[in-house]
Amino acid sequence: MTVPVTAPDVTGVDPDDDTPKEACGVFGIFAPGMPVAHLTYLGLYALQHRGQESAGMAVSDGEALTVVKDMGLVSNVFDERTLVALTGDLAIGQTRYSTTGSSTWRNAQPVYRGAEHFEFALGHNGNLVNTEQLAADAGMLPGTVTSDSDLVAELLALELASRSDMDPGEAFDEALAEVLPRLRGAFTLVLADTERIVGVRDPNGFRPLCLGRLDGGWVLASESPALDVIGAHMVREVDPGEVVVIDQTGCRSMRPFSDDVVDPKLCLFEFVYFARPDAVLYGKSVHHARVRMGEMLAAQAPVEADLVMGVPESGMPAAEGYARASGIPYGQGLVKNRYIGRTFIAPTQAMRAAAVRMKLNPLRDSTEGQRLVVVDDSIVRGTTTRAMVRMLRAAGATEVHMRVSSPPYRWPCFYGMDTGVRSELLAANLTVDEIREYLEVDSLTYLTLDRLVEATGAVGAGFCDACLTGTYPIDIPVNLSKGVLEVGDGPAAERTVAVGGNAPEAELPTDAANRLFGRG
Numbered sequence: 001m002t003v004p005v006t007a008p009d010v011t012g013v014d015p016d017d018d019t020p021k022e023a024c025g026v027f028g029i030f031a032p033g034m035p036v037a038h039l040t041y042l043g044l045y046a047l048q049h050r051g052q053e054s055a056g057m058a059v060s061d062g063e064a065l066t067v068v069k070d071m072g073l074v075s076n077v078f079d080e081r082t083l084v085a086l087t088g089d090l091a092i093g094q095t096r097y098s099t100t101g102s103s104t105w106r107n108a109q110p111v112y113r114g115a116e117h118f119e120f121a122l123g124h125n126g127n128l129v130n131t132e133q134l135a136a137d138a139g140m141l142p143g144t145v146t147s148d149s150d151l152v153a154e155l156l157a158l159e160l161a162s163r164s165d166m167d168p169g170e171a172f173d174e175a176l177a178e179v180l181p182r183l184r185g186a187f188t189l190v191l192a193d194t195e196r197i198v199g200v201r202d203p204n205g206f207r208p209l210c211l212g213r214l215d216g217g218w219v220l221a222s223e224s225p226a227l228d229v230i231g232a233h234m235v236r237e238v239d240p241g242e243v244v245v246i247d248q249t250g251c252r253s254m255r256p257f258s259d260d261v262v263d264p265k266l267c268l269f270e271f272v273y274f275a276r277p278d279a280v281l282y283g284k285s286v287h288h289a290r291v292r293m294g295e296m297l298a299a300q301a302p303v304e305a306d307l308v309m310g311v312p313e314s315g316m317p318a319a320e321g322y323a324r325a326s327g328i329p330y331g332q333g334l335v336k337n338r339y340i341g342r343t344f345i346a347p348t349q350a351m352r353a354a355a356v357r358m359k360l361n362p363l364r365d366s367t368e369g370q371r372l373v374v375v376d377d378s379i380v381r382g383t384t385t386r387a388m389v390r391m392l393r394a395a396g397a398t399e400v401h402m403r404v405s406s407p408p409y410r411w412p413c414f415y416g417m418d419t420g421v422r423s424e425l426l427a428a429n430l431t432v433d434e435i436r437e438y439l440e441v442d443s444l445t446y447l448t449l450d451r452l453v454e455a456t457g458a459v460g461a462g463f464c465d466a467c468l469t470g471t472y473p474i475d476i477p478v479n480l481s482k483g484v485l486e487v488g489d490g491p492a493a494e495r496t497v498a499v500g501g502n503a504p505e506a507e508l509p510t511d512a513a514n515r516l517f518g519r520g
């Protein structure tokens with residue numbers, strides 16, 4: 001059968017196109033007497049996988065906040081000379097991948113606001129879905145703010161400005177209690193003023209945040225490995241809907257959200273792909289969960305084969321699990337170039353194949369004459385996966401059986417992960433059998449949703465699975481776009497995504513569905 005290929009039409013192959021793009025990483029530390037800038041650098045380094053577009057930190061010496069931020073990786077933005085100059089008692093930091101607001105210096109974080117009576121900085125992981133409404137309600141002129149994080153900072157600054165006669169700490173508490181319940185969407189925040197750091201997790205807890213203890217200090221981090229790297233130990237995960245305030249008096253909690261909106265919905269893809277394998281989420285090891293996903297795939301979709309291999313590197317724990325459960329030997333069939341840039345886009349057809357080979361190259365002595373089981377964590381657009389399958393066949397593989405440790409990725413994410421528009425998602429338009437033909441594999445199986453949740457070990461804890469099911473925990477406004485706050489028609493403004501709230505596609509009239517989901 002000839003599949004009518006409605007698969008993504010991309011102008012180039014980014015070797016990372018078949019994986020979701022990360023959210024952001026946030027970090028905070030309150031540790032008087034310690035080199036907080038250096039420790040923040042290390043913490044951000046451990047969170048680099050969550051965002052590579054820009055990095056920054058804000059450090060307070062008790063008198064003033066100093067913000068250093070720039071485009072690029074943590075190691076590009078900071079050097080020893082910069083860090084030595086950043087002395088203080090507390091700091092926050094952020095690594096960014098843009099979801100609302102384009103990737104520019106202005107939108108790099110931490111975001112800063114200062115006036116005579118206050119100054120603070122803010123780092124954000126997530127994505128608000130009521131950005132436009134909030135800006136309109138506050139009467140902001142177009143261009144006043146350029147990202148959802150910038151908007152939150154502006155709303156807090158407005159509240160603080162109206163409390164100039166209050167104690168700064170009390171004013172900060174009140175401003176947070178006033179602004180946070182108005183936000184909709186995903187927001188894990190770290191904030192700092194001159195005397196305290198604050199950690200916030202939205203009522204759904206879409207993105208993770210953990211609290212750690214350091215000799216003489218406290219630490220906040222998106223993921224627990226950022227605690228490990230600076231010698232801190234994990235105290236606990238910050239609860240969905242909890243605000244943690246840390247100052248010289250210790251650590252205290254506030255709960256500014258009403259009980260009816262607190263509903264844990266941790267992003268399921270944190271377990272599948274985003275989080276580091278050495279992270280702990282809902283008290284469970286992410287690596288162990290990924291191995292279990294592979295074991296469950298083996299039970300769900302056994303096949304006769306000679307070798308199980310993972311797509312480096314995120315597919316490897318599940319491949320290990322598949323091999324263990326199936327009894328088929330585990331081996332390395334692809335070598336990954338670790339140094340290729342994430343934004344490498346090849347302009348021509350000939351270059352596209354080279355682009356994938358630059359990232360992944362088959363090991364012929366593992367693949368020649370072999371029936372392969374190839375395990376990956378997810379397939380977003382499919383372009384790289386198809387090229388990889390062709391390379392494996394060219395390297396002598398006699399059969400390629402694809403196993404994916406999550407269900408088909410059919411819907412865009414609006415809560416802090418960038419997959420582009422729905423029409424670019426391979427599984428949005430094709431059946432599993434059509435995808436199998438498009439990828440040119442002998443068999444293809446996706447792990448079922450219930451098995452995936454079971455593999456996390458946190459059944460019943462509460463997950464967002466909107467990109468797999470189309471059921472969004474928070475309604476999405478039609479025409480929500482990455483460039484919603486930016487003036488002009490730049491590339492960000494063109495990346496308009498449109499989805500009709502929680503209405504499943506099947507419930508929409510055909511015309512509306514085609515318009516909303518970019519077809520036809």
Ligand code: SF4
Pocket residue numbers: 206266267268269270412413414415416417464465466467468
């Ligand atoms: S839609 Fe998908 S990627 Fe986005 S938060 Fe939900 S589970 Fe995560």
